[in-house]
Amino acid sequence: MSAEATELRLERATQTLHVAFADGARFALPAEYLRVESPSAEVQGHSPDQRVLVTGKRAVRIVAIEPVGHYAVRLIFDDGHDSGIYSWEWLHMLGREQPARWAAYAAALAAAGSTR
DSSP: OOOOEEEEEEETTTTEEEEEETTSOEEEEEHHHHHHTOOSHHHHOSSGGGOOOOOSOTTOOEEEEEEETTTEEEEEETTSOOOOEEEHHHHHHHHHTHHHHHHHHHHHHHHHTOOO
């Protein structure tokens, strides 16, 4: 799939990243969701079994958005996390899969006895 972002806007009051794509898709992605689903190796690991469950990010904020070429952005969070390169494809996938991914995250938190 080739996704191209046509609009990227951070609503600071709600800490929601609004992303629109050339295919007409539009998503509202909360900062917490973006942080716990960061594409960085720190979160994703180098294989699925190395994925890290990120906890305690309910109040995390995006403090900066930096363009990376014409294909991605780097999100800088107030907890110091800044190593995730969010490609347009990654953001599109996060938008499409948000309900399922968020439910899986909540289940993983519960299984680990952790909180957001």
